[in-house]
Amino acid sequence: MRKNLNVIAAYSIMMALIILVGIFQSWNIALSIFNLCLISAVMTMGANIQWGYAGLINFGIMGYTALGGLAAVLISVDPVQEAWSAGGFDILMSLWLIIAMVLIIRFILKRFNKSKIRTYSIAVIIISGILLIRFSAEPGIEAIEAVNPAKTGFLGGFGLPIIFSWIVGAFFAGGLAFIVGKVALGLRADYLAIATLLISEIVIAIIKHEDWLTRGVKNVIGLKRPAPYEVDLQSTDWFINLIEKFNSGKLELISNLSDRQVELNQLVIEGSSIFVKLCYSGLFLTVVIILLILTQKALYSPWGRMMRAIRDNEEAANAMGKNVVKQHLLIFILGSAIVGIAGAMLVTQDGLFTPGSYRPMRYTFLIWVMVIVGGSGNNFGAILGGFAVWFLWIEAAPIALFLINFFTAGMSETHALKLHLIESVPYFRFLMMGLGLLLIMRYRPKGILPEKIEIK
Amino acid sequence: MDFLNALILLLNYIFIPALTYGSQLALGAIFVTLIYGILRFANFATGDMMSFGTMVTILFTWYFQSLGISLGVLPTALLAIPFGIFFMILYMLSIDKFVFKYYRINKSPPVQLAMVSIGVMFVTQAVVRIIIGPSDQRFFDGEKFIIKAREFKEMTGFNEGLALKSTQVITVLVTIILVSLLFWFLNKTKTGKSMKAYSDNEDLALLSGIDPKKIVMITWIIAGILATIGGALYGLDKSFKPFTYFNNMLPIFAAAIVGGIGNPFGAFLGGYVIAFSEIFLTYAYKKFFMYILPESMEPESLLQLLSTDYKFAVSFSILVIVLLYRPSGIFKGKVL
Numbered sequence: 001m002r003k004n005l006n007v008i009a010a011y012s013i014m015m016a017l018i019i020l021v022g023i024f025q026s027w028n029i030a031l032s033i034f035n036l037c038l039i040s041a042v043m044t045m046g047a048n049i050q051w052g053y054a055g056l057i058n059f060g061i062m063g064y065t066a067l068g069g070l071a072a073v074l075i076s077v078d079p080v081q082e083a084w085s086a087g088g089f090d091i092l093m094s095l096w097l098i099i100a101m102v103l104i105i106r107f108i109l110k111r112f113n114k115s116k117i118r119t120y121s122i123a124v125i126i127i128s129g130i131l132l133i134r135f136s137a138e139p140g141i142e143a144i145e146a147v148n149p150a151k152t153g154f155l156g157g158f159g160l161p162i163i164f165s166w167i168v169g170a171f172f173a174g175g176l177a178f179i180v181g182k183v184a185l186g187l188r189a190d191y192l193a194i195a196t197l198l199i200s201e202i203v204i205a206i207i208k209h210e211d212w213l214t215r216g217v218k219n220v221i222g223l224k225r226p227a228p229y230e231v232d233l234q235s236t237d238w239f240i241n242l243i244e245k246f247n248s249g250k251l252e253l254i255s256n257l258s259d260r261q262v263e264l265n266q267l268v269i270e271g272s273s274i275f276v277k278l279c280y281s282g283l284f285l286t287v288v289i290i291l292l293i294l295t296q297k298a299l300y301s302p303w304g305r306m307m308r309a310i311r312d313n314e315e316a317a318n319a320m321g322k323n324v325v326k327q328h329l330l331i332f333i334l335g336s337a338i339v340g341i342a343g344a345m346l347v348t349q350d351g352l353f354t355p356g357s358y359r360p361m362r363y364t365f366l367i368w369v370m371v372i373v374g375g376s377g378n379n380f381g382a383i384l385g386g387f388a389v390w391f392l393w394i395e396a397a398p399i400a401l402f403l404i405n406f407f408t409a410g411m412s413e414t415h416a417l418k419l420h421l422i423e424s425v426p427y428f429r430f431l432m433m434g435l436g437l438l439l440i441m442r443y444r445p446k447g448i449l450p451e452k453i454e455i456k
Numbered sequence: 457m458d459f460l461n462a463l464i465l466l467l468n469y470i471f472i473p474a475l476t477y478g479s480q481l482a483l484g485a486i487f488v489t490l491i492y493g494i495l496r497f498a499n500f501a502t503g504d505m506m507s508f509g510t511m512v513t514i515l516f517t518w519y520f521q522s523l524g525i526s527l528g529v530l531p532t533a534l535l536a537i538p539f540g541i542f543f544m545i546l547y548m549l550s551i552d553k554f555v556f557k558y559y560r561i562n563k564s565p566p567v568q569l570a571m572v573s574i575g576v577m578f579v580t581q582a583v584v585r586i587i588i589g590p591s592d593q594r595f596f597d598g599e600k601f602i603i604k605a606r607e608f609k610e611m612t613g614f615n616e617g618l619a620l621k622s623t624q625v626i627t628v629l630v631t632i633i634l635v636s637l638l639f640w641f642l643n644k645t646k647t648g649k650s651m652k653a654y655s656d657n658e659d660l661a662l663l664s665g666i667d668p669k670k671i672v673m674i675t676w677i678i679a680g681i682l683a684t685i686g687g688a689l690y691g692l693d694k695s696f697k698p699f700t701y702f703n704n705m706l707p708i709f710a711a712a713i714v715g716g717i718g719n720p721f722g723a724f725l726g727g728y729v730i731a732f733s734e735i736f737l738t739y740a741y742k743k744f745f746m747y748i749l750p751e752s753m754e755p756e757s758l759l760q761l762l763s764t765d766y767k768f769a770v771s772f773s774i775l776v777i778v779l780l781y782r783p784s785g786i787f788k789g790k791v792l
Contacts (some may be wrong), residue, residue: 057567119781187779189567190498194709195779198772201706209765361581361702365574372571427585434578438555441572 007380007449014387021395028270031277033394038284039345040386044370045291045379046338052377052451053304054331055311057193060180062363063200064336066207066355067176068169068343070214073157073353075165076224080156083147083212090140091155091212094133101129144212154215163226165344166287173340174333176203181332185325197360208355220353227279233272240264243271280349287345288383291338295379307331308377361430366393369437375447384449392436396429457614462747464616468605474735475728476624476693479631482727483686484708486638486720487679493655493718494675495560497569501577502683503705507698508547508580509684510691511588513540514595521597529599531623537688545680551576552676560672577702584698593696596623623693634685635724638678642720647674655718706768707734710775716785725787730771738764 018037022030043061050056105122112118145153184195207214214220233239244251247267254260298304310317310324318324347353366389374385401422408418440447484506491499499505516536526532555576559569602625605617642648647670654661654671662668687701694700707730715726741759762770778785 183776183780187783189565190570191713191779191783193567193570194498194713195776198706198710198775202769202772205766205769209763365578368571368574369578421586424586424589427582427590429582430578430585431582434575434580434582437575437578438572441568441575442555442558445568 007384010384010449011380014384014391017391027274028277031274031281033391035277035280035284035349036394037387037390038281038288039342039349040367040370040390041288041383042284042291042342042345042386043339043367044374044382044386045288045295046335046342047367047371048335048374048376048379048382049295049338050331050335051371052382053299053307053311054328055189056185056328056332056335057189058196058332058335059193059360059364059368060196060200060203060336061339061367062358062360063196063203064173064176064339065343065346065363066200066204066358067172068165068340068345069347069353069358070207071169071172071340072162072165072223072344072347073214073220075157075160075168076162077157077220078159080147080152080154083144083152083155086143086147087140087212088144088155090137091144094137094140097129097133097136101125141212149218152215153218154212154220161226162224162348163283165348166341169340169344170337171340173343174337177333177336178329180336181329185328185332197364200360200364204355204358207358214353214355217356219355221351223347223351223353225276225351226283226348227276230269230272230276233275234268239272239275240268243268246271284345284349287341291341292379292383299379366433369433371447373436373440373447375449375451377451378447378449381447381449381451385447388448389433389436392432393429396432397425400425400428400432458747461614461616462744464614464618465744465747468616468618470732470735470739472620472624474732476627477735478728478731479627480686480690480693480727481704481708481711481731482724483631483634483682483689484704485711485715485723485727486635487682487686488708488712489715489717489720489723490675490679490682492712493720494651494671495556495569497566497573498709500570500573500705501580502708503702504577504580504584504698505544505548505679506683506687506690506704507584507696507701509540509544509680510687510696510701511584512543513537513684513688514588514593514691514696516540517595527598529622531596531598531626531692533595533597533688533692534626537685540688541681541684544684545677548676548680548683549673552672581698581702588698590698593691595696596692598622621693623689627689627693630685630689634682638682638720641678651675703768707731707771710771713775714778714786716787719785719787722785722787726785729786730774733774734767734770737761737770738767 018030018034021033043065046064047058047061050058104125108118108122108125144155147153180196180199184192184199187195208216210216211218244264247264251260251264251267254263306317306322307327309320310322310327314324367386370385370389371382372385373389374383375381404418404421404425408415408421411418444450484502487506488499488502491497491502513533513536516539517531517533520526520532520535525535527535555572556569559572599622601619602622603618603620605619608618609615642652650661650666651671651674653664654666654668658668661671690701690704708727711726711730712723713726714729715722715724717723738760745759
């Protein structure tokens with residue numbers, strides 16, 4: 001118990017902060033912060049597996065998140081029949097072409113020895129393949145995008161419950177990670193960072209501009225929810241009764257019957273959105289707990305010890321007969337798959353998919369700040385980092401506003417500097433993140449909750 | 457005649473823009489490569505440092521404009537650049553003193569320094585946005601065109617116009633001057649040679665009496681000059697927006713690595729490789745082939761290899777290919 005005192009203390013402080021937001025701002029804000037904290041925690045767990053367990057730098061988190069989001073769209077949206085009949089055949093054709101191309105390249109790689117001719121012939125196959133695919137898919141893409149472009153203009157998805165997309169998102173992200181890992185994992189650490197960053201930008205570019213698949217920057221809105229809708233709740237009896245029971249003390253104070261009804265309606269509207277958020281919290285919390293149990297088990301298993309050995313001394317681990325390349329690839333895929341789950345969860349919560357909103361600051365570097373601040377190599381630390389940093393990210397603006405008002409209290413209300421500072425309040429969050437990261441890296445390089453190796 | 461028209465078309469839409477863009481990338485790439493070669497880490501704050509220098513330049517430009525000082529046909533910004541450089545160097549040296557120095561002395565692994573540079577990136581981004589705001593700023597004044605498309609057509613009688621913006625000429629000229637000065641400095645002066653030695657083998661350099669503090673300081677000074685001028689030229693030619701500068705970090709990294717990271721000359725050429733391939737692959741060649749092919753064979757589609765949306769993707773793909781087949785870059789890297 002005493003050993004875990006700092007963990008318990010840190011988490012209690014975090015929960016207390018969120019509850020304070022609930023009391024002083026509103027429970028709605030507190031719950032939405034809490035939900036996004038949970039999603040961030042899933043992302044940091046993914047990044048922590050890669051960086052903390054194995055020492056692999058993955059600056060491509062944004063790409064995996066976006067793929068998870070794409071999975072949410074492809075799973076939950078109803079298929080657009082007209083689009084399928086208009087251009088489905090061409091798209092399937094190109095899919096087959098891609099598969100054929102990959103198979104041919106694999107065959108050549110296996111069959112022939114490494115030589116200049118082999119490299120050039122592969123290059124020729126890839127280039128001619130891309131041209132062929134472009135040529136064959138073009139009419140199909142145009143036909144699909146022409147189908148009711150204001151509302152659909154894309155192929156749609158499978159029309160399944162959106163919850164499934166969390167698993168599919170993991171597979172999408174894992175698949176991408178397999179390709180990226182095969183290509184880039186041999187690189188030195190900083191090259192790997194740059195390469196993954198650039199590859200994630202390519203992924204975003206594709207998602208943004210392939211309208212037939214994702215609607216691109218036109219966004220997909222109104223995704224199905226795993227939780228009830230507010231409007232439905234507001235007209236169901238049991239929910240109204242529940243709210244009435246919950247606030248009976250407050251309601252009885254109002255003597256006028258019509259006033260009481262108005263008050264009740266107000267409470268029901270507020271309560272419904274809180275209820276929906278609570279549903280999401282429950283779902284997300286389940287995911288976080290399952291992942292936490294799995295990652296903790298993995299960390300203290302022989303496999304986890306092997307990963308740490310590889311991280312700390314690659315050559316020695318190699319000499320002990322561990323397949324470093326294979327393990328790196330495996331952990332790269334696992335970590336990315338977890339990030340993919342988080343991406344799907346994020347889109348599920350928002351109910352919309354906006355490819356334009358995927359930016360490296362928010363989805364890659366912020367997650368890294370979370371991992372480093374929280375404590376790399378320690379799952380509890382990583383989750384705490386996700387909570388603390390996200391909390392600060394959201395509450396930075398109010399805090400900054402307070403500080404500005406405090407320090408410029410002597411100035412007149414219309415002073416140019418004061419107005420300018422208040423106008424630029426949203427950007428203080430970058431400052432806080434940066435300073436936080438720098439301070440932690442300098443004075444507590446292992447994070448708030450450092451990694452501890454227990455030998456049982 | 458048609459052939460000449462086609463050539464002018466390519467010159468106008470591919471060659472001149474790519475040369476300008478390439479010069480801007482090249483300056484950034486040399487900045488990245490210098491930091492990598494001498495301080496030994498990948499500086500993720502590159503784009504934001506450039507935007508900081510540009511921001512100071514813009515502020516001074518506005519100040520000069522309000523005083524009524526101008527350079528006539530030339531943009532006032534040229535007058536403001538030295539001030540921008542001064543503040544940029546101050547900023548960089550103080551960051552080095554308060555942030556990077558500690559890790560350098562402790563001989564931290566490059567990865568840790570790269571992480572620290574992310575912290576610097578956040579802070580710099582915040583500072584720039586707090587001071588000047590996140591929106592587009594234009595600070596160009598003076599004569600916009602040297603040759604206007606219409607005048608060119610009237611003058612020569614060609615169908616195709618050739619437009620030459622003054623910023624394009626300024627960019628290319630300044631880059632040539634700056635880069636030749638830099639290479640002269642690195643190859644001919646004693647300090648430059650000691651920088652090379654330090655980059656090659658730190659311990660040996662220390663043994664032969666090279667002062668590491670001086671080397672680091674000069675590196676940051678050169679980096680400040682390159683970052684400010686590169687950023688200001690980009691801002692003059694296009695426009696200044698902090699987010700664009702952050703994004704420009706990616707092709708700049710690509711250029712530095714393609715040219716062989718640690719090798720300034722490679723980075724210089726890498727900038728052009730990236731710029732030309734981006735523009736070559738995303739240009740629609742329809743009009744070009746309309747000129748050179750007989751009328752019966754005129755193409756119907758746009759003849760665009762990749763849509764312009766994938767401009768960034770091109771440079772990254774080149775980078776990935778280079779990393780796979782020649783991890784040290786086209787020109788052997790890690791030799792300053």
